[in-house]
Amino acid sequence: MNKTRNFILFFVVFLLQLFSFAQTSQSKDSIQQLEEVTITGIKLRDFSSGLNIYNFKKVELEKNTKSLGNFLQENTSIYLKSYSNSMLSSISFRGTSSSQTSVVWNGIPINSFMNGQTDFNTVFTNSIDQISVREGGGSVIYGSGAIGGTILLENTFAFYDKFKNQISATVGSFDTYKTRYQLDFATEKFAIKFSANAFKSENDYKFLGTSKKNNGSYEGLNIGLNVATKINSKNTLKFYSLGNLLDRNLSSTLFNKARDKQKDENLRTLLEWNFISEKSNSNLKFGFIQDLYQYFSNRENENHDFGKGRTFISKYDFIHKVSEKIKAGIGVEYTKNWSDGTVESHQRNTYASYFLFRHYLTNKFDYGVNIRKEWTKSYEVPFVYAIDFSYQILPFYTIKSSASTNFRTPTFNDLYWPNQGNPDLKPEDSKQIEIGNYFQFKNFHFNLTTYLIQSKNMIQWKPTGNVWKPINVAEMKGHGIQFSGMYKYTFGNHQFKLNTNFSYTVSKDAELDTQLMYVPLFKTTESFTYSYKSFSFNYQFLWTDSVKNLTNSDQKIDSFNVSNISFFYNFLLQKNSLDIGLEMDNIYNTPYTVVYNRPMPNRNFQLTLTYKF
């Protein structure tokens, strides 16, 4: 563990520098954040007790040319299990499983109810206006799966006259081509946002140290269309849609040249009616989601298996300002799922209701209590609750703490997989407690969170007789520390920015007392940005500890560190602007794998031109 010790040492030194740097800094933060004017009001998420660790705004998301999976891997300390470049990428918060993370798109959960998770390499950031990553339990508001954390993907509207277009083209290594277009049009009554993202890549990078090459070419198209109309000062009608087509030849491993491929089609649509008054916020949503995957064991062949999941969700919530100091809310939800394909035709109806309460005792101390109950046939969903408080002890120091119980319902694959599914499964349940320390200074802020988490009835596939079946068997116990900080220093036109994220995650199988598979003990990402007028330079560093990929073997996947750099230059033309971006990923050409035997790309380049008019 010498490496670990060195790392900790490095980290401490790094922090010390950060502090001393901060104290000597005298300059003012002159950079103005250009933010969208969004509709304000009391929001559902104001009640959620999960800690808000990361917030990514439009400006950052627009610049990013990669999938959400790569974006989060490089910019947060959350671990993403990425099977290979652009292949399945599943997330793990706080040592929990990928199906214990909830992904919420404009207020509705979009994890596949078939496999319980979202493939983060099928989500692209340019169709999203804001991403919030909330660590910790959030089942009360976000329902099943919000155990480890919740990712909120949001689109926003602003009602003022504007007509903005943005078109960009990317050329990159491994015959990668991407084109993107965005339209942002609005009047005082009406707003429309449209985005399209088409991409294609041979993805045939060499497996370093071998004579083999990857053969996981892919192509895809993403389209987002969001429309809103302001009926009057109080009522707004919004329509959101997000479509995704993806055709991936699955990547090879070091052991064999892959022959299979997968096609995905996802369609998400949502209609929302929003009523806002001074004292209340009422929100009615109707959503429809369709996910289709087709798996071809041989690319040359049309034979394939498929799974099709459709979800209808209706949701109403009402939030009321009872007094200056008290906010309360109620919500009801109805969800219907239909499956088709390998798991055959099944249906599930789920009803849920929740109650939210928040009291601002003083302007420095507030607390909240939230509860939820869900009902569905065939298994009992536990009653869940969350309590939390926030206390500003010093002007620059706030402490937040929460305790919550959370759950995840069995997926359709768990329940109905032919000959193997187990219809008697119960939901997984989990409880956790956490304390977060938030420090906010003029030029820097950071937070340090510690948590304890325990999950029971974890669903695992185990051999029972001659057949593998999912059973509620495992118990997981975990604890950890998360640190995230940002430091900014401005000198004339020069700006320096440091971002650091770090996580220490212990997640153990309670029976075996061993760290779970694919949970690194440490992960950190560091980013340094220097900008001068229209020029900016970024250096990004990612380090992930080694992981076990089998419970009871000494085989490990090595730790790895990867560095990326990028340059941006913005030419301001008369009314328009042209951005040039050059990205170089894995600059040291490090061979590494995240998942056993599936090499990640070697050094690669991307050039992006963006024209805004």
Next chain:
Amino acid sequence: MNFKKISVALLASVSLFFASCSNDDDSSSAPLGDYDNGLFVVNEGSFGNTSGTISFIPYDLSEVKKNVFKTVNGEDLGSLAQSMITNKSRAYIVVNDSHVIQVVNRYTFEKEATIDQGLDNPRFMTVFGTKAYVTNWGDTADETDDYIAVLDLNSNTVTEKIPVELGPEKIFNVDDKVFVLHQGAWGQNNKVSVINTNDDSVTKVITVGDIPSSGALDIQGNLWVLGAGKAAWTGSESAGSITKINTATLEIEKTINFETSEHPGLLNFYNNTFYYVLNGSLYSFDSSIETIPTEAKLSELNAYGLKVGKDKVFVTDAKDYISYGEVKVYDLNSFTEEKSLEVGIIPNAVVFNQID
């Protein structure tokens, strides 16, 4: 996608297979390499998580060398080590999911060749002269492309593909004939194909009991086929069966059925006695069998593979399929456990490197 793959792996892992070993006589006594005087264990490896491995155990059972292929050659064997045979100075390891056969010197384990052309989900092989016959499932989504690859052992190339029925699995050689048991890959089958090695054509297809998952040759050269029968989950459960095929006349000489709910596997032949495993118990019978034996020789076995020989019973235990497995060794006379040795992940077969 992964779900599919996992499921596929699960299915592949739960079938009960063991390696067919064509042991040739080799009477030299001086050690010819580090791995001369002992047995090999074929460990499939956890699909998607580890490479298949070969473990070596000397006959005195004093130690286990867990991953001899990697130790000697510095590289991994590949994904899903399915079976292994020895022939002359070589050993051939069939690596199912990597679609290759690794050819090594059987005494030193130094790699001599990797056969990576002409194989598609290879399973088992048998040798006839300078040729070998390898069962291949082909594309598992296609039930009509299964074949036997004919291998030229001098050039280590596939020279011909003989199309056969669904799911060729274990393969045996008697005189100039090759017998292929069609267990049925991921489906079900109940056939034995007979191939004439002179012109490499299928001369007869014999129908036997459902799911012929293992077989053994007796001293007279008769092929005994053990059918597992269809499992309950198929919706049309059928009984296990024992079928005796006269390999000269290609006629069935005897068929004995188990109860419908009984699904035996892992047939072995040693010292004029047959052995198999049913519901975790080891049973035996001889060629005069008329009724199914009821007295278990050993019980409470978690047998993923079985090898009877050297006056011992070797049972491979795959445990939970993601941890290291074990080889349990029992004395064949007293049926008491002699030793239990930790080997690789999902051990499916024991192969003797030498016949004493």
